[in-house]
Amino acid sequence: MFKYLISNPTTKTINYSFRYISSTVSKGPKGFKTGTTACGLKKNGNSDICVIYSESACNVAAVFTENKVKAAPVLLSKSLLDTYRNTGFQSLIINSGGANACTGDQGMTNAKTMSNLTSSTLKVKQPSFVMSTGIIGQQLDMNKVEKGIKEAITKLNPNDWLSAAKAIMTTDKVPKLSQKIIKLSDGKEANIVGICKGAGMIHPNMATMLCTVCTDAAVGEDVLNQILKHSVHYSFNSINVDGDMSTNDTVVLVSNGQADNKLINSNSSEDFNKLQEAIRSVMTELCQMIVRDAEGASKFVSINVVGADTEVNAKTIADTISRSSLVKTALYGADANWGRVLAAVGYSGVNIDPLKVSMWFSIGDGKDIGIGKKNDQKVCMQFLENGQPLEKDEKRAAAILEHGDVSIIVDLGMGKQHATMWTCDLTEEYVRANSHYRT
Template sequence: MAVNLKEKNADELLSIDGIQVFVGQAGVKKPNHDDLTLMVLAPGNSVGAVFTQNRFCAAPVHICKAHLFDEDGVRALVVNTGNANAGTGVQGRNDALSICRAVAEQIDCAVSQVLPFSTGVILEPLPADKIVAALPDVKPVTWADAARAIMTTDTVPKAASREGKVGSNHTVRATGIAKGAGMIHPNMATMLGFIACDANVSQPVLQLLTQEVADMSFNSITVDGDTSTNDSFVIIATGRNGQSEIDNIADPRYQQLRDLLGSLALELAQAIVRDGEGATKFITIQVDNAASREDARKIAYAIAHSPLVKTAFYASDPNLGRLLAAIGYSGVDVNTDTLRMWLGDVLVAEEGGRAASYTEEAGQRVMNEAEITVRIDLRSGRDSATVYTCDLSKEYVAINADYRS
């Protein structure tokens, strides 16, 4: 049911020198299903990561935060689906560590050089023994296979690649995969994202870049307003493209790399919204000329989170007063007499009310489309923000009502 989203073929995705990808079957939730992914990194890489801000963050998030800045660097990432290992207390952290230990023994590295990730049902014990038993049998695969293996309620695997100049004499290749369809809301928005590139970047600089890329992409989407316990976004730089190290954000190559990876991450983030559980519409909410970016984001998210707005989009109903109501309760001090709002190319509101040129027929024409842009001009400053969301359908209720069955 994904909105204008197609699965990428393996030959559309770039291989990245310095990283090997493996997939296996641990039977965490169901048998004969790829639910275990292992990424093995060559020495000399750097890794940046950002995680959920949910206070009830999952056990693997705790372990990742402890391992990320190990002085010897990261050598492996291990991902399981079917169980989030969240709300599992001390035992959950011990289970995550036991998986790290098994990976470390398998590839001959320190336990602290392994980052674990989990996604799936919350508040259920992780069958770590199944994952440990499956690790020796993982098989080398393509990025496309890995994108499928990390899916839960996703209907389409999410993967993309980019290649571009960074500096005058070097090209950077990057490939990313992500999963997520529900429980999607920023402060990471249950979502996992992994990007690997062959750039040469120091770890502190890569960490800053990861945070910036996340804000440009995964922190600008929402499906249902629920912030997951497990959200994680990782960028790996293998350092294999032959360039000198980017060790300062003032380096002109930093901006070039940020733009390249930001474009890739945004494609993955938008793919999550396009595949939102039960989604039939992909909606862009753009707020311009705000007094601050924070104000613009507050208004965009007030609209994006409104069940009344989202169900109107699902019904293709131009009941557009719901959008104005959301702006009004956003908490932003707006001048309703000067604000203007468009639905697609149709001016809907101005001077505190319905635009004189607006017609129901024009609004209906836009609401019938699968991709819709809402644009608000606050006329109170120069800052802007864009948020991507989807509609709220009957299927969303069905998917989440049946999630554990």
């Protein structure tokens, strides 16, 4: 990965050194190919169709938006997983430039056409898994989409995952791609590649976080499902940009077994642990890229809640802090406003003792300070000790919070459980991006 610097005409100069773009992938997971094209759904002429194909049948696990308003491709893909019991899939079709949400019966017909056209053109047995992202409430131009699917399939390539990441972008400024390669106990190599898109539920009438992770490891359906749930809990369910949830959010994990490893079919083996850690790590990198790319964000913020009685309580508090507009504007202003953080802790609904709460602000992800409670004066500063405010050096506090990567650490003083959420600050640029788009 390399750093990505851009300038932005905002009232306050934003330093985007905290934003990364992906390196490329030189060797994709065995047996997978991707093909992309620009069929014309995107007005800017960028690629908007992505087909992912596997030479052999795959196991598939997926989680979908909990929004009651679900897009047609979400409803279709869910029902395909049910019908085929998460196995036997060989293809995914993803389009950007139209979410196919709130599109009624015609929308469902179009999603089915995408699915069936992809599988029939590829000459694979099972209908394709479908994902869409873009504007809500408009029908897809199916002439374009059908032409696009056929064209994308002529370009299938085993190593061009960066083009796949680009074809699913909407308001994303950078493509999002991550890879891990691990050695399994039988000496075989498992290759995991993930792509995703999303920058908050951000664009006017625009939706969606989509993520696809493909691995050539051989993994049983149940185990694959466990790995997915675990990884999503600690990645995509641990980020918050603006608190809004889209109609299309989907994370899908696909395995085709071409690594030829001994089937991972129980959650107690060393290989299970290794693979889960690698997949979680791919998803963590991807979800953090979303936060770094969030519209108008000027900071990447890690919120570490430690000393909780339960992990659920720690996460509830971290989540509440990550949603507070007042905390997020203060961070934008490099204002070490512990009062707003403490207020958010107080209204999180978790039973806490205000007289046991301590708080730090730090540079970076705060992990060292948060869990181990080191107190290195160069990188962190304590503001509250057992509910009592400490004297603070405003200048040094501002110097810490001027960094692109900062952290809030809250110690509840009630136990040993902890949780982390990743979020960004709230800036004038966020408001501009989300209000002035049509004008």
